[in-house]
Amino acid sequence: MKKLIVMLVLLMSSPLYAHEMTPTYPKLSPSHLDNVYKTTMEMFNKRSDVEYYEIGVFDADWNPIPFVTSYQVIRIRYLGHVTFDVYIRKSDVSRATYICSISKLRKDSSTKTQIASRICSKFK
Amino acid sequence: MFKKLLISILFMVPFSVYSADVPITGNVQSRCVITTDTPGVYGNPNAYTLTTASTDGGVQPIVRYDVTLANAYYVEITAPSSFSSSPSLPDTVTWTGNTEVKTVSDATNMGSYETSKVEYGYTDKYDLTATGSVWFKTSSTASLGGNKAFPGGNYTALVNVECIAK
Numbered sequence: 001m002k003k004l005i006v007m008l009v010l011l012m013s014s015p016l017y018a019h020e021m022t023p024t025y026p027k028l029s030p031s032h033l034d035n036v037y038k039t040t041m042e043m044f045n046k047r048s049d050v051e052y053y054e055i056g057v058f059d060a061d062w063n064p065i066p067f068v069t070s071y072q073v074i075r076i077r078y079l080g081h082v083t084f085d086v087y088i089r090k091s092d093v094s095r096a097t098y099i100c101s102i103s104k105l106r107k108d109s110s111t112k113t114q115i116a117s118r119i120c121s122k123f124k
Numbered sequence: 125m126f127k128k129l130l131i132s133i134l135f136m137v138p139f140s141v142y143s144a145d146v147p148i149t150g151n152v153q154s155r156c157v158i159t160t161d162t163p164g165v166y167g168n169p170n171a172y173t174l175t176t177a178s179t180d181g182g183v184q185p186i187v188r189y190d191v192t193l194a195n196a197y198y199v200e201i202t203a204p205s206s207f208s209s210s211p212s213l214p215d216t217v218t219w220t221g222n223t224e225v226k227t228v229s230d231a232t233n234m235g236s237y238e239t240s241k242v243e244y245g246y247t248d249k250y251d252l253t254a255t256g257s258v259w260f261k262t263s264s265t266a267s268l269g270g271n272k273a274f275p276g277g278n279y280t281a282l283v284n285v286e287c288i289a290k
Contacts, residue, residue: 047160116282118287118288120288
């Protein structure tokens, strides 16, 4: 119980810089266009140091697969929430394995390490 | 007597109409959340070394992973092997780096994360087999060749942290 309280206090007292994308296992379904499939993803940006995220779709060997979204680099303000559709050709559906979002970092003016985060969901 | 009974029954009828259950629906999605708890800082213990070691004035970057679905994700954390921004350097830089589990929220089910990790190059891969939170810390040291001094300026290196669905 003490450990839990200490953990909660630590979580509440530390600043949050979190990156999150759902669902974990998106499904592709036919879109309103012929031979084009789509899925809908959601992102939530709790990283105050990041405002842009790049979307990518990859096969099982991490080769990029062509896709279309409204913007390939999405702007999500701090504590902002975005829902976006990803369109993939029917011919690429069987190859598409991962859909990822990666944080885009700004050049900074201090001597430090920066953390680039990437979350990948898997088509099932 | 009969009238009273009839009135009582009539009062009860409307109540039976309004006693329907009101459902509250919700949708909790499984997810992996990456949180930067501490961005790292390079200390400069001597002219030719930059390091995140606390004994040398640095700060190790700490990242937390929160997972709500067991056996659904793996983690890859890659320590820096180059600067993403720096002044022009007079020689090559030698990099060392390593990632370790710092804390876990469930010692019973996450206790083997560190011993079970797979290391290749600067990347450490962990299988997240349990739900909960894990904190990882990454160390990084850059040494300039020939013990030459790092030129004055700002240096930034990237730690790549990934959470990938299995």
